[in-house]
Structure formats: C-alpha cells, structure tokens
Amino acid sequence: MDNLKPPATITPDELSKLTLAWLNKYQLAPTPINYAVIYACSHPNNQKLRSELQQLIANNQTPDNYLLAELHQKYLEENLQADNETLSAIHKVIVNLQTVCEKSQSDVSQYQSTLHSQASKLNDTDNQHTVDIVNTIIVATEKAQLAQNQFKDSIYASQNDIKTLQQKLKTAQQQAQTDSLTGLANRRGMENFLNTLTSTSHICALLFDIDNFKQLNDTYGHGVGDIILQKVAQQIAQLLGPEHIAIRYGGEEFLVLMINQARDDVFMYAETVRENIEKLKLVHGKTRKRLPQVTISVGLSLNRQKLSVAEAIEQADSALYQAKSSGKNRVCLSS
Ligand SMILES: Nc1nc2c(ncn2[C@@H]2O[C@H](COP(=O)(O)OP(=O)(O)OP(=O)(O)O)[C@@H](O)[C@H]2O)c(=O)[nH]1
Structure with a gap:
C-alpha cells in the first residue's frame, strides 16, 4: 500500500485494513x-487522485488532515452539478404534466355541463331508464373531476417540493464552491469562475503564502493558525473588485x-495586501498576549x-519560490 496501489485481487476487507495501516x-x-x-x-x-497524493x-509533503480534506474536495465531491440538471429535468416534466392536466380538466368540465344541459331536456315522459343512465x-x-382535482393538487405540491429542493441544492452548490474556514x-469555485471568462480575458495570477506558518501552528496551536488564515484571507479579499477572484488554493496558500x-x-494590489498584513496587530484570544508579526510572500x-x-499560476509559483528563498515577506515578479 506504500505506493497506494493495491494488488488487483484484493478483497474489500483487506483493502480496508491496508487503508487503516496507511493512515x-x-x-x-x-x-x-x-x-x-x-x-x-x-x-x-481515481488514478489522478492517487498520482497527486504520490x-x-x-x-516530501507529509500528508495531514488538511491535505486529505483538499483531495477529498477536489476528487470526490463531483455530483452536485448533475443533481441540479436532474432536478431541472424533473421540474420540466412536472410543468408539462400540469399543463396537460389543466387542459383535460377543462375538457371534463365542458363535458359535464353538456351532460347537465342535455339531462335537463329529458322530461318525465322520456324513458326512465335513459334518465337513470x-x-x-x-x-x-363528477367523481372523475374530483380525482382530477386531487391529481392537480398533488402536481402543484410536487412542483413546490422541487422548488425547495432546487433552492437547497443552490445553497449546497454555493457552499461546495466556498472554503468554509475563510x-x-x-x-x-475557481473552475466555475474560469468558465465564465472569454478567450480574450487577460489573467494575472498572484500566489500568497503565509511565512513560517508551520511554526505559528506548532507554537500557538491550530486554532490560532485558523484565525490567522481567516485574517489573511480577509485582507486579500477586501481590496479585490467583483471581476476578480480570491481562492484558498492550498492549506496556507491563496491564489x-x-x-x-x-x-x-496588480503589483500595487499585491504590495498593499502584503503591507496591510505586516501591519496587523493580532492578540492571542486566551492569554491576550500579542502574537508575533504575520507576514506573507x-x-x-x-x-x-x-x-x-495553468501556466500563469506556474509562473506565479516560481516567483513565490523566489520570494521565499530571498528572505520572505516580499512580492516577487516572474521573470
Ligand atoms: N491551522 C491550520 N493549519 C493548516 C491548515 N492547512 C494547512 N495547515 C498547515 O500549514 C503548514 C504549512 O507549512 P509549510 O508548508 O511547512 O510552510 P511554512 O511553515 O509556512 O514555511 P514557509 O512557507 O517556507 O514559510 C502545515 O503545518 C499544515 O499543517 C489549516 O487549515 N489550518
């Protein structure tokens, strides 16, 4: 299991044991x-998932809960879009049914009033047998019309159920595109955003990475680490117009x-965010002591x-590497 690829003949039970051993x-x-x-x-x-983890x-990245959560989100949560399409299809069928039902209801009403008017023309001298029929x-x-009314009511109710489901799905889709911490x-969310762009859109990529974050986590705990992530994300997002996008790209990396x-x-924006984060004065929630200065590269x-x-992000990544290796807390441009 070291190479994460089990032999072809493995049973689910054995695979479960290997999974636990790996964890x-x-x-x-x-x-x-x-x-x-x-x-x-x-x-x-899931070959792509396996390759990425390998x-x-x-x-030399040590797998942790955050890393596996990211991989889970990236590779194993794909069904919401399909669900939406299914719901829309069902909604269409129900609307069609409703139209057919309304048409048939009006036909029955017409038939009923014809029957009533013809019945009133029959008089006592007519054959009682005909009157009975x-x-x-x-x-x-009348019974058929009653059943039809009930059917129409249940169609309306289904339509409302579908509207509620669509609303819930929309919320779930929004949540699925959002990082819950920041x-x-x-x-x-990034993939969706990219789908809205045209081929003429010019894209600049910026990668922000918190400096020495592991040390901050190790010294003050992951709870404090999470708060720092939120503060940094806030600084990145608040100076950004709606035509741009900020993404939590990795554990402590933002794109x-x-x-x-x-x-x-673009350069001014990056530099202003860097300066604003450097100026943050953060206090430890429990001890009320000042936390060390947080900086980003x-x-x-x-x-x-x-x-x-993808190429622009790769360039930004090389520039980030340069920023880290030349002393951190700086903005570097790709060459
Ligand atoms: N608190 C918290 N920590 C996270 C989260 N995601 C990733 N991390 C941690 O972020 C740390 C990243 O550490 P490294 O990649 O070694 O980077 P670094 O210490 O910032 O070093 P430099 O980037 O070189 O400055 C790891 O310790 C991860 O466990 C998260 O959601 N919350």
Whole structure:
C-alpha cells in the first residue's frame, strides 16, 4: 500500500485494513474523509487522485488532515452539478404534466355541463331508464373531476417540493464552491469562475503564502493558525473588485486571479495586501498576549506572454519560490 496501489485481487476487507495501516503510518485518524480518500486511491477511476497524493509525498509533503480534506474536495465531491440538471429535468416534466392536466380538466368540465344541459331536456315522459343512465354518467363524471382535482393538487405540491429542493441544492452548490474556514472560493469555485471568462480575458495570477506558518501552528496551536488564515484571507479579499477572484488554493496558500487589470495596479494590489498584513496587530484570544508579526510572500505573474491560466499560476509559483528563498515577506515578479 506504500505506493497506494493495491494488488488487483484484493478483497474489500483487506483493502480496508491496508487503508487503516496507511493512515496509522502517517499518524492520521481514520476520520470519514481521511478513510474515504485513502480507500478511494485504490479504485481504477481515481488514478489522478492517487498520482497527486504520490507526487506530494515524493515532494516530501507529509500528508495531514488538511491535505486529505483538499483531495477529498477536489476528487470526490463531483455530483452536485448533475443533481441540479436532474432536478431541472424533473421540474420540466412536472410543468408539462400540469399543463396537460389543466387542459383535460377543462375538457371534463365542458363535458359535464353538456351532460347537465342535455339531462335537463329529458322530461318525465322520456324513458326512465335513459334518465337513470344519464344521471349515472353525471355522477361518474363528477367523481372523475374530483380525482382530477386531487391529481392537480398533488402536481402543484410536487412542483413546490422541487422548488425547495432546487433552492437547497443552490445553497449546497454555493457552499461546495466556498472554503468554509475563510469564505473564499475553493478550487471548484475557481473552475466555475474560469468558465465564465472569454478567450480574450487577460489573467494575472498572484500566489500568497503565509511565512513560517508551520511554526505559528506548532507554537500557538491550530486554532490560532485558523484565525490567522481567516485574517489573511480577509485582507486579500477586501481590496479585490467583483471581476476578480480570491481562492484558498492550498492549506496556507491563496491564489488571486485578476482579470483585465492594468499591470501596475496588480503589483500595487499585491504590495498593499502584503503591507496591510505586516501591519496587523493580532492578540492571542486566551492569554491576550500579542502574537508575533504575520507576514506573507507573494509570487506574481503579470502574464505578458498571454499564457494559459495553468501556466500563469506556474509562473506565479516560481516567483513565490523566489520570494521565499530571498528572505520572505516580499512580492516577487516572474521573470
Ligand atoms: N491551522 C491550520 N493549519 C493548516 C491548515 N492547512 C494547512 N495547515 C498547515 O500549514 C503548514 C504549512 O507549512 P509549510 O508548508 O511547512 O510552510 P511554512 O511553515 O509556512 O514555511 P514557509 O512557507 O517556507 O514559510 C502545515 O503545518 C499544515 O499543517 C489549516 O487549515 N489550518
């Protein structure tokens, strides 16, 4: 299981044991998310997930809960869009049914009033047997109309149920595109945003990474680490117009994509965010003691060569590496 690929003949029971052994090796609790990710690594459909995890480990990244949660979100939570399409299709069928039902209801009403008017023309001299038949038909028609009314009511109720479900799904989809800790977009939110852009959109990529975050976590605990992540995210988001997007890209890494923005303004934005974070005065919630200064490093791709988004992010990543290796707390431009 070290290479995360079990032999072809493994049973689910054995696979479960291997999954637990793998989690144990990295001292990870078998939470539903951790378990699901490692178990899923063995499935032939999840080759990309397996490769990414293997690559991260090969790059000396230690798998932790955050990393596995990210992989879970990226590879194993894909069904919401499909659900929405199914609901819309059902909604259409119900609206059609409703139209058919209303038409047939008006036909029955018309038929009923014809019957009534014809029945009133029959008089005592007519054959009592005929009168009885007509009256029986009238009663049967009234029953049919009652059943039809009930059917129409249940169609309306289903329509309302579908509207409620669609609303719930919309909320779930929004949540699925949002990082719950920081409120920024997550990678799925980024994909959706990119789908709204045209081929002429010019994209600058900025990668922000908190400096020495592991040390902050280790010294003050992950609760404090989480608050720092929120504060940094807030600084990044608050200076950004609605045409741009801020994404929680990794544990303590944030990506900003700026669309059709003058290059000088992109640089100014990055520098202002960096300065604002450096100036933050954070206090430990319990001890009320000041926390050490938080700083960030920023890698920036101004994308002069009209690169794809993935290439621009890669450039920003190299620039971020430069910012880290040349002393941190600075903005570096890709060459
Ligand atoms: N509190 C908290 N920590 C996280 C979260 N996601 C990732 N981390 C932690 O972020 C840390 C990232 O550490 P490193 O990648 O070593 O980076 P660093 O210490 O910031 O070092 P430099 O980037 O070189 O300055 C790890 O300890 C992760 O456990 C999160 O959601 N909350």
